Amino acid sequence: MTAPELLVHRDQRLMAEATAARLITTVQEAQAARGSASVVLTGGRNGNGLLAALAAAPAREAIDWSRLDLWWGDERFLPAGDPDRNHTQAAAALLDAVPLEPGRVHVMPASDGPYGTDAEAAAEAYAAELAAAGGPFDVLLLGVGPDGHVASLFPGLPGVRERDRTVVAVREAPKPPPTRLSLTLPAIATARQVWLLAAGADKATAAARTLTATDPAETPAAGARGTARTLLLVDQAAAVELPPAAAAG
Numbered sequence: 001m002t003a004p005e006l007l008v009h010r011d012q013r014l015m016a017e018a019t020a021a022r023l024i025t026t027v028q029e030a031q032a033a034r035g036s037a038s039v040v041l042t043g044g045r046n047g048n049g050l051l052a053a054l055a056a057a058p059a060r061e062a063i064d065w066s067r068l069d070l071w072w073g074d075e076r077f078l079p080a081g082d083p084d085r086n087h088t089q090a091a092a093a094l095l096d097a098v099p100l101e102p103g104r105v106h107v108m109p110a111s112d113g114p115y116g117t118d119a120e121a122a123a124e125a126y127a128a129e130l131a132a133a134g135g136p137f138d139v140l141l142l143g144v145g146p147d148g149h150v151a152s153l154f155p156g157l158p159g160v161r162e163r164d165r166t167v168v169a170v171r172e173a174p175k176p177p178p179t180r181l182s183l184t185l186p187a188i189a190t191a192r193q194v195w196l197l198a199a200g201a202d203k204a205t206a207a208a209r210t211l212t213a214t215d216p217a218e219t220p221a222a223g224a225r226g227t228a229r230t231l232l233l234v235d236q237a238a239a240v241e242l243p244p245a246a247a248a249g
């Protein structure tokens with residue numbers, strides 16, 4: 001588990017643009033070193049804001065989109081194409097605008113797909129797809145919720161305590177919709193780099209607890225760390241409760 005490195009940005013827009021630039025060069029370096037790259041996407045305003053900034057970045061062409069594997073950290077368990085699905089929102093923000101290899105876009109099952117409304121079966125299928133792919137993720141993106149949740153691992157719910165499975169079904173999530181699929185902390189911990197995105201005044205407490213909390217069951221973001229690097233990316237509005245030493249840099 002690598003200690004989080006804190007990067008503070010003037011505002012949410014600059015954070016999205018700077019993080020998009022960082023993602024471009026990180027993917028480019030991974031592709032140069034290993035022939036391909038894998039990135040795990042996250043939903044929400046910060047996650048989709050990053051994708052939109054990436055879509056608008058001329059340097060996006062430095063990425064060989066045909067050699068990029070995309071995964072999701074979580075998904076809302078809804079019918080395919082539902083506007084609330086993270087995949088639907090990612091497609092609108094970026095995916096429809098770049099020449100990805102369809103077979104390398106690993107969408108989490110929808111509730112009208114081959115597993116129907118059986119979220120547990122859908123989770124098992126995605127876990128099997130992950131296992132078949134092997135290889136660690138190069139970058140795993142995680143938006144941080146105001147309660148410190150990441151992916152669909154919420155404080156106090158069973159998913160955050162999962163130690164064996166890589167993907168779980170989440171029910172009665174406090175953030176709608178209630179049924180979701182999520183990577184678990186052990187799956188997140190396989191990533192080379194974990195980038196935690198927390199911009200906005202409503203994230204100030206969660207950002208601080210990402211650094212200071214000791215129990216991931218209470219603050220899941222405190223349990224999300226990469227094997228090579230962990231970044232906590234915030235704007236000034238979310239930095240106001242950070243421990244003085246961390247904020248000083």
Ligand SMILES: O=C(O)[C@H](O)[C@@H](O)[C@H](O)[C@H](O)COP(=O)(O)O
Pocket residue numbers: 042043044045046047074075076086142143144145146149150151152175
């Ligand atoms: O499916 C989801 O809702 C997301 O994956 C979720 O984990 C999100 O990243 C956080 O809730 C932060 O969302 P915001 O950036 O919108 O605050």
